[in-house]
Amino acid sequence: MGGDAIFEALQDHLGLGNGETTDDGKVTLEHIECNAACDYAPVVMVNWEFFDNQTVQSAKRLVDDLRDGRTVSPTRGAPLCTFKETARILAGFPDEREGAVDAGGSAGPASLVGLRLARGETAPARVVHPRDGGPQDAPQDRAVHDPSPNEHLSSHDAPQDTSASDPAHPAGPTAEEGE
Amino acid sequence: MTLAAELKDTGPEKLLAPVLSAFWDEDRSWTLDVYRRHEGYEGLRKALAMSPDDLIAYVKESGLRGRGGAGFPTGMKWQFIPQGDGKPHYLVVNADESEPGTCKDIPLLFANPHSLIEGIVIACYAIRSSHAFIYLRGEVVPVLRRLHEAVREAYAAGYLGENILGSGLDLELTVHAGAGAYICGEETALLDSLEGRRGQPRLRPPFPAVAGLYACPTVVNNVESIASVPAILQNGKEWFRSMGSEKSPGxxxxxxxxxxxxxxxxxxxxxxxxxxxxxxxxxxxxxxxxxxxxxxxxxxxxxxxxxxxxxxxxxxxxxxxxxxxxxxxxxxxETTCVVRAVTRWTEFYAHESCGKCTPCREGTYWLVQLLRDIEAGKGAMSDLDKLNDIADNINGKSFCALGDGAASPIFSSLKHFREEYEQHITGRGCPFDPAKSTAWADRTEVNA
Incomplete structure (x- = not known):
C-alpha cells in the first residue's frame, strides 16, 4: 500500500537506518510490524499514537514538524505526550490530562463504513476527518497543501494528500490556492 | 423473513448486522453513559439471574464460537474449567491483536470498551472467577487510555469490585499492556508474558483450562468473543442463532x-x-x-x-x-506482486518468531533469505521447491501455530501463483512496479 515507500523516503530524508536516531535526538526511526490498523493503511506511529492514511509527503512533513518542535496531532487518540509519559500509561497509570481520553472522537471513519452502509447512508467516509463528525464530501482536488517553512515546494514525490491523513494541517474550502 | 430470503436481498441494510458497532458513531460512544443508553449491562443482569452452570449451557447453546481465529466454541471452553477444585480461576482476554491484516479488536475497544467489560463480568460469573485480565498489545496507547477509563467507570458504577449488583460476585479486572509481540497472541505465550516471563509458548497438555495463569484453571478468550456475550444474553440465543449458519451462528x-x-x-x-x-x-x-x-x-x-x-x-x-x-x-x-507480499509477510513471521523451536526459528529465517533473492531476481528454479520444502518442515512441526501461519502463505502462493515466482527467476527480477500498488498511485497529480 505504500509503507515500504514511506519507510524508504524517511530513511533518505532523515539520513537514518532502521532503529537509528537523528543527531538532535528528536526522532528515532523504526520499522514497525503489524499495528492492527490495516483499514487505515499506510500508518505511521509516533509514541504509539496513530497517524493514519499517510503518504510519503505527509510522513516527511510529520518528522520535520517533530524536529522543529511544532505540534502534531494524531489521527486517532490524544495529543502527543513525551515518550516517558507514554511509558507511564503503558505501565498502567491512566492518562490524567484533561480531555485525553475523549480526544480523537468515538471512532475513525474506516471503523464506521459498515455501520453507515447498514443505515442506508452511502457517503464515502474515507476522506473525513474523524473529529469533524459525520460524513461530508471533501473533494480531493480542493485540498490545498500547506507546507512547513522548511519544506521545499518541489520536494514531494507523492501526490497531494487530504486533510484526513494530516489533521495537523487541515486543508479545505477555507484555504485558497496559493495562500 | 428467513435469513435465506434476506440474503437474496442485496441491500447492505439487509446484509449487514451492526451489533457491537451499532453506536460507534455516537458522541463519546466509549463511555458508560452511552453504553447504558444502548441496553448496556442489561445482559449482565439477566446472566446474574441464572445459575453459573445454566449460563455456561446458555452460551454453549447459542453456538458462539471463538472470534480469535480457531473458532472453538466459547461455552465449551468455559465448561472445561473444573469446578469445586479449591483453586482460583482466571479469565484472560486476548487483546494482543497483531496478525497482519487483522484490525477488528482495536476499533472495537476504542469505540465500545464496555461491551468487553460486561462480557468479562458475565464470563467470570459463569466460570467462578474473581480476577480477570485484559492483555492488550502495548502499541495502541489510545485504546489503552479508554480501557483504563472504562474500567474505572465500571468500578465506580458497581459493575466491578465487590458484590456486583448485589449478586455476591466479587471481581477484580486488571488491564495489562504487553510489549508488542505477535507471539503473545498465542494463548500460552500470553500467559507466560502476563506472569512476567518472556513470551514463549508452553508445552500442552496441560491446557490452560487445567493449568493456565499461575498454574490455575484459566479461560483465554478473544476480545470479540467475550464482547459478543452481553448481546446474546440481552437478545436471546434464538436471536443469535437466527443469524449465520447452523454451525457458525451469529x-x-x-x-x-x-x-x-x-x-x-x-x-x-x-x-x-x-x-x-x-x-x-x-x-x-x-x-x-x-x-x-x-x-x-x-x-x-x-x-x-x-x-x-x-x-x-x-x-x-x-x-x-x-x-x-x-x-x-x-x-x-493486479498491481501487487505476490512474491513481494509474501516476502513481507514472511519477514514479519521471521521477526516475530520467538526462537523457542528450531523449525520456526531457522525455517522462517531461511524462507526470508530465499524470498529476498527471488524478489531481487537472484533466485534459481530449484529455490521454489526449496521454499516448499522448508515450509513443509515448519508446518505441523513447530511448537505453536506461529510456524503453521508462516508456512501457509508460502504453500498457497506457490499453489495459485507459481508462474509469478517463475517470472521473477527467468526474468531476473520483479515484473511489477511497486509504485503502482501504493495507496496514492491513482490519485490525480497536484502540482505543489
Whole structure:
C-alpha cells in the first residue's frame, strides 16, 4: 500500500537506518510490524499514537514538524505526550490530562463504513476527518497543501494528500490556492 | 423473513448486522453513559439471574464460537474449567491483536470498551472467577487510555469490585499492556508474558483450562468473543442463532483492507461473501480488479478471485481450503506482486518468531533469505521447491501455530501463483512496479 515507500523516503530524508536516531535526538526511526490498523493503511506511529492514511509527503512533513518542535496531532487518540509519559500509561497509570481520553472522537471513519452502509447512508467516509463528525464530501482536488517553512515546494514525490491523513494541517474550502 | 430470503436481498441494510458497532458513531460512544443508553449491562443482569452452570449451557447453546481465529466454541471452553477444585480461576482476554491484516479488536475497544467489560463480568460469573485480565498489545496507547477509563467507570458504577449488583460476585479486572509481540497472541505465550516471563509458548497438555495463569484453571478468550456475550444474553440465543449458519451462528466483524474502495469494519452475519461485501462497499479501487486476498489475516491460506463466493463462515472457508481466522479480508489488486507480499509477510513471521523451536526459528529465517533473492531476481528454479520444502518442515512441526501461519502463505502462493515466482527467476527480477500498488498511485497529480 505504500509503507515500504514511506519507510524508504524517511530513511533518505532523515539520513537514518532502521532503529537509528537523528543527531538532535528528536526522532528515532523504526520499522514497525503489524499495528492492527490495516483499514487505515499506510500508518505511521509516533509514541504509539496513530497517524493514519499517510503518504510519503505527509510522513516527511510529520518528522520535520517533530524536529522543529511544532505540534502534531494524531489521527486517532490524544495529543502527543513525551515518550516517558507514554511509558507511564503503558505501565498502567491512566492518562490524567484533561480531555485525553475523549480526544480523537468515538471512532475513525474506516471503523464506521459498515455501520453507515447498514443505515442506508452511502457517503464515502474515507476522506473525513474523524473529529469533524459525520460524513461530508471533501473533494480531493480542493485540498490545498500547506507546507512547513522548511519544506521545499518541489520536494514531494507523492501526490497531494487530504486533510484526513494530516489533521495537523487541515486543508479545505477555507484555504485558497496559493495562500 | 428467513435469513435465506434476506440474503437474496442485496441491500447492505439487509446484509449487514451492526451489533457491537451499532453506536460507534455516537458522541463519546466509549463511555458508560452511552453504553447504558444502548441496553448496556442489561445482559449482565439477566446472566446474574441464572445459575453459573445454566449460563455456561446458555452460551454453549447459542453456538458462539471463538472470534480469535480457531473458532472453538466459547461455552465449551468455559465448561472445561473444573469446578469445586479449591483453586482460583482466571479469565484472560486476548487483546494482543497483531496478525497482519487483522484490525477488528482495536476499533472495537476504542469505540465500545464496555461491551468487553460486561462480557468479562458475565464470563467470570459463569466460570467462578474473581480476577480477570485484559492483555492488550502495548502499541495502541489510545485504546489503552479508554480501557483504563472504562474500567474505572465500571468500578465506580458497581459493575466491578465487590458484590456486583448485589449478586455476591466479587471481581477484580486488571488491564495489562504487553510489549508488542505477535507471539503473545498465542494463548500460552500470553500467559507466560502476563506472569512476567518472556513470551514463549508452553508445552500442552496441560491446557490452560487445567493449568493456565499461575498454574490455575484459566479461560483465554478473544476480545470479540467475550464482547459478543452481553448481546446474546440481552437478545436471546434464538436471536443469535437466527443469524449465520447452523454451525457458525451469529454476527461478526469483517475487516476489509487493502486495495478496496472503502476499507473498514463491516459487521454482518457469518456466511456473507467477499463479493457481497465488495459490491456494497464500492468494490476494489476504481479501474482495478481483485488478484488475491486473505480470508482471515496473513496466516490463512490466500484466496483468488475464484473464491469470491465462498461463504465467510468457519465451515465455508475451511471447505475451500483456508481458515476464517480473524475475518481480516486483505484484498490485493493486479498491481501487487505476490512474491513481494509474501516476502513481507514472511519477514514479519521471521521477526516475530520467538526462537523457542528450531523449525520456526531457522525455517522462517531461511524462507526470508530465499524470498529476498527471488524478489531481487537472484533466485534459481530449484529455490521454489526449496521454499516448499522448508515450509513443509515448519508446518505441523513447530511448537505453536506461529510456524503453521508462516508456512501457509508460502504453500498457497506457490499453489495459485507459481508462474509469478517463475517470472521473477527467468526474468531476473520483479515484473511489477511497486509504485503502482501504493495507496496514492491513482490519485490525480497536484502540482505543489
Amino acid at each position: 454476527f461478526t466483524l469483517y475487516s476489509l483492507s487493502g486495495h478496496v474502495a472503502s476499507p473498514g469494519q463491516y459487521e454482518a452475519p457469518l456466511g456473507i461473501t467477499l463479493r457481497q461485501l465488495l459490491e456494497m462497499s464500492g468494490g476494489m479501487r476504481p479501474g482495478h480488479r481483485l488478484k488475491f486476498w486473505t480470508p482471515g489475516g496473513s496466516s490463512t491460506p490466500m484466496f483468488t478471485d475464484e473464491h469470491l463466493d465462498v461463504p465467510l463462515d468457519y465451515e465455508g472457508v475451511g471447505a475451500a481450503g483456508s481458515m476464517l481466522g480473524t475475518k481480516a479480508l486483505q484484498c490485493f489488486d
